[in-house]
Structure formats: C-alpha cells, structure tokens
C-alpha cells in the first residue's frame with residue numbers, strides 16, 4: 518500500500534427533511550450572504566428551492582439566485598456567477614442539485630477570490646489556494662461532487678471539458694442528503710448516476726498497486742451493494758431505503774475512501790469527458806459505453822485486476838484471467854442494459870462518432886500517453902473507442 522493523506526472535511530447531514538437545516542448549516546460554514554446555484558428547473562418544480570430559501574430566511578442568511586445551469590456545465594455560467602459574487606460581496610455559495618450545479622458553484626467559489634481568469638485552474642496554470650465556502654443540497658446521487666474536491670467544467674471555446682482536482686480547497690463544507698429528494702428523478706438519470714458511481718469505484722480499483730486488500734474489499738462491497746439496490750430503485754422509485762443506500766454509495770464512491778493507498782487510473786473518465794464535451798450526452802451514459810470497452814481492451818492486454826473484479830464482484834467462477842475478464846465485461850454490460858443504459862455509441866444516439874476528433878482532443882488535453890493501470894497511446898485509445906461502436 519502507498520503512503521497517503523486523506524482529508525475529507527465535509528459534514529454530511531443525511532435523512533428526511535434535512536434540507537430544512539440548510540440555513541443553519543450555511544451559518545455554520547461562516548457565510549451570511551450566498552449565491553444559490555441550481556439547474557434547469559427540477560428544484561423549482563419540486564418546491565425544494567422554496568424550502569431551501571425558507572430555511573435561509575429563517576437563519577437570517579441573505580441570498581441571490583443563479584439558476585439555469587445545464588448538465589455538462591459551461592464556463593459562461595461560471596463567469597456570470599463570479600461577477601454576481603464580486604459585485605454583491607457574497608461570502609459563500611449553496612448549490613442545489615447534482616454535479617452540474619455543484620461544480621459550477623465550486624468554480625465560482627474559486628474564481629471569485631482569484632485575481633486572474635478562473636480557467637487558469639482548469640488549464641493547469643494556477644493552483645486553487647483559496648475559495649469561498651460551498652454548501653450543497655444534493656438532488657441526484659451520481660457525480661459524487663458533494664464529497665469530492667473536484668469540479669468539471671466545459672470551456673465553450675474549443676469544447677474542452679476539464680476536471681479540476683483539489684485535495685481539499687473545493688470540498689463542500691456541508692452536504693444535505695435527503696433520499697426523498699431523489700424520488701422525482703427520471704429513470705434514465707437514476708441509471709446514469711448508478712453507472713457514474715460504479716465507474717468512480719472502478720477507476721480506483723483497476724490499479725497495479727499491490728497489497729491494497731482493505732480498499733479492494735471496501736470497493737467490492739460498495740459495488741455489490743449498488744448492484745443489489747439498483748434494480749430496486751429502478752422498479753420502486755419511491756423506496757426510501759433503496760434510494761438511501763444508492764445515495765450514500767454515490768458519496769462513498771467518490772469522496773476518496775476507495776482510492777486511499779493506491780494509484781488510480783481514470784482513463785475511462787477522460788475518454789468519456791471528450792464524448793460528453795462534443796456530443797453533450799449524460800456523463801453516466803457515456804461511461805456505460807466507454808468503461809466496458811476499456812475493460813475489453815484490458816482483457817487482452819492486462820487482464821489480472823479485471824479478473825479479480827469478475828470473481829469478487831460478479832462471482833465469476835473462471836480460473837483463466839483473460840476468460841474471467843471477458844465474462845466481467847459481459848456481465849457489466851448486461852447489468853447496464855438491464856437498467857436501461859446504452860452500451861454502444863449507437864445506443865447512446867451517436868451513430869457515427871468522430872473518433873479521430875475524440876482521440877485528438879483526448880491526447881491534447883491529457884498527454885501523449887495516458888492511464889496508470891495500462892499506459893495507452895493514441896492508437897490504443899482509438900481502438901478502445903472503436904470497441905464501443
């Protein structure tokens with residue numbers, strides 16, 4: 518096991534009606550006048566936004582609104598938000614929604630107190646040292662941004678979708694997690710969230726670091742719980758306990774616990790980010806297409822850890838590593854298809870993907886050779902994209 522630092526300072530407040538605590542939690546994180554960041558309208562329609570505002574009012578916290586953040590959020594909403602925060606001297610942010618609203622809030626939080634262009638952080642030209650505090654009211658278990666230090670924003674100019682990673686600067690101070698808020702999710706969004714949280718665990722699981730039995734077992738346990746609960750939330754969207762189990766899985770998948778002491782991979786995410794940047798598909802759906810293709814490639818080139826995953830997560834009884842890995846791909850695809858997810862580009866609605874463009878952008882953004890479980894050149898990533906056709 519490798520040395521590591523794990524610092525996860527987010528206060529998770531989990532359970533029914535907990536959004537009524539948003540005001541006092543905002544005060545607790547030291548903010549008195551916040552930017553309320555939300556998406557395209559689901560939080561307005563459900564009445565959640567009104568309940569959050571009521572809670573802020575009751576705690577004497579002032580707020581301004583910044584709604585209309587779209588999935589695969591773009592830099593324009595970040596620049597607008599920074600201007601509002603600066604002009605009105607706001608001292609914190611509360612995001613109501615999923616990864617898109619939260620990541621936009623994080624980018625605004627860092628950009629507001631920075632002298633330069635916030636994109637410097639995403640382009641790797643500057644490091645986030647300070648940010649306004651961010652709190653979250655989570656409405657979709659998926660991206661795990663409620664517990665991560667990351668923020669993923671797409672720069673409209675050139676369609677560069679970049680993941681900014683920070684150790685702690687951008688971790689939310691609090692995350693309100695009420696599973697009932699997820700009852701209104703469309704089935705497709707529920708399924709996309711499930712694929713995304715599984716991918717977050719698998720990106721950490723497929724590693725060459727040895728003697729990581731504890732994180733392997735934690736990862737396998739969370740994956741097995743997700744696989745067991747997924748059909749329940751799909752068929753009974755109002756099942757509180759199943760929704761609660763999926764919601765907490767989404768956080769454990771991405772708050773860092775599953776990655777401690779090991780090298781992580783993340784190539785499937787990098788490859789997916791190019792797809793959702795260019796074709797604006799749901800991130801989780803893109804992962805359901807790319808990850809099995811990456812695993813298929815690995816079954817030929819480096820099957821060992823995929824074989825362990827096959828045996829421990831999908832109970833595959835196969836002694837040969839390559840055959841076990843191939844079987845894992847089959848079972849994972851069947852699982853994704855069973856909850857209504859696409860597993861090919863065609864099913865994702867992209868009949869003729871521009872693979873040379875995806876490969877070019879991928880290696881421009883991430884380097885000539887990418888990945889740690891297996892080092893991939895442009896010829897390799899092209900092959901993986903083709904395996905997803």
Ligand code: NZQ
Nearest residue numbers: 556557558559588589615616617656659660662667701702
């Ligand atoms: O915009 P609204 O109207 O709110 O609708 C949203 C949106 O259409 C809807 N929704 C959310 N909660 C709902 C609901 N509809 C009904 N009832 C509810 N309770 O769901 C749609 C998707 O929302 P979004 O926030 O985009 O989903 P998600 O949480 O999957 O976030 C995706 C973004 O996060 C990034 C992805 O790349 C993508 O841009 N990621 C962020 C990460 C991070 N910060 O750590 C890590 C991930 O790997 C990921 O890359």
Ligand code: ZN
Nearest residue numbers: 660713716800
């Ligand atoms: Zn993801």
